[in-house]
Amino acid sequence: MTIDCIEMYSHEDCQATADWLRSQTAVHPLVGIVCGSGLGGLADALKDQVAFNYRDIPNFPQSTVHGHAGRLVFGTLKGRPCVCMQGRFHLYEGYPIQKVRAPYNTHILARASPKHVNNTALCHVNSLTLWNAKARTLIAFTPVMFALKLKANICKVQQFVHLMLDQQLKKQHKCTSCVLGMSTVHEVIVARHCGMRVFALSLITNKAVMDYDSEEKANHEEVLQTGKQRFLWSHEKLYLTFFVFA
Numbered sequence: 478m479t480i481d482c483i484e485m486y487s488h489e490d491c492q493a494t495a496d497w498l499r500s501q502t503a504v505h506p507l508v509g510i511v512c513g514s515g516l517g518g519l520a521d522a523l524k525d526q527v528a529f530n531y532r533d534i535p536n537f538p539q540s541t542v543h544g545h546a547g548r549l550v551f552g553t554l555k556g557r558p559c560v561c562m563q564g565r566f567h568l569y570e571g572y573p574i575q576k577v578r579a580p581y582n583t584h585i586l587a588r589a590s591p592k593h594v595n596n597t598a599l600c601h602v603n604s605l606t607l608w609n610a611k612a613r614t615l616i617a618f619t620p621v622m623f624a625l626k627l628k629a630n631i632c633k634v635q636q637f638v639h640l641m642l643d644q645q646l647k648k649q650h651k652c653t654s655c656v657l658g659m660s661t662v663h664e665v666i667v668a669r670h671c672g673m674r675v676f677a678l679s680l681i682t683n684k685a686v687m688d689y690d691s692e693e694k695a696n697h698e699e700v701l702q703t704g705k706q707r708f709l710w711s712h713e714k715l716y717l718t719f720f721v722f723a
């Protein structure tokens with residue numbers, strides 16, 4: 478990490494964010510959920526909510542994407558302390574990666590026993606991805622979760638590559654049989670790097686633009702609409718899966 482990067486979001490900045498949050502709520506989350514586009518409604522399921530607007534949290538990035546409420550919601554889900562991010566951060570918003578990943582570092586700091594960053598944990602970048610044809614939902618697991626999920630026989634399995642893509646990088650990547658995203662991969666990398674167990678569930682919302690010479694972009698309204706339509710199903714599954722592993 479260069480000096481510039483450290484200055485953009487230092488350990489002290491991160492600590493200040495965590496200290497402020499700890500002073501505002503007695504909830505010490507065991508589970509952190511990042512709600513993607515169209516899925517922010519999941520936070521409504523939390524009981525005894527204490528919510529903060531990102532703009533009021535020291536050093537926190539701001540949500541700029543339509544449909545991302547920009548709130549951090551603490552509460553309990555089936556009795557487990559939990560925090561939901563209603564709004565995530567993307568490189569295409571103009572944030573440097575240090576700012577995009579900051580909330581995930583902060584989540585670690587907010588835990589009762591923070592872990593040291595382990596450089597070797599970066600080998601967990603390649604998470605497995607499962608396909609549930611019925612609900613058009615992809616689920617990425619660490620290998621342990623993959624095995625448990627298979628045992629539970631909850632969904633039909635097909636393996637995909639989840640490719641991280643930024644609008645500007647589109648022309649550099651050609652892939653077949655993969656799903657595209659602009660956020661989850663770097664979140665998973667940082668969380669694994671910090672020693673968190675990760676479970677990622679991605680809703681397939683739209684057909685990707687596969688003509689690499691096209692200026693066309695993913696249709697965000699379609700993404701939000703599909704999120705709304707599929708939310709009830711996802712909601713139930715999120716209950717199921719999070720409480721298997723929390």
Ligand SMILES: O=P(O)(O)O[C@H]1O[C@H](CO)[C@@H](O)[C@H]1O
Pocket residue numbers: 512513514542565567658659660661695696697698700
């Ligand atoms: O915001 P998330 O959940 O990543 O969802 C996706 O949907 C948007 C596409 O319009 C992008 O923000 C992309 O990353």
Ligand code: HPA
Pocket residue numbers: 642657658659682683684685686695696700
């Ligand atoms: O079409 C897409 N491309 C990349 N990321 C996405 N996230 C939602 N839809 C898309």
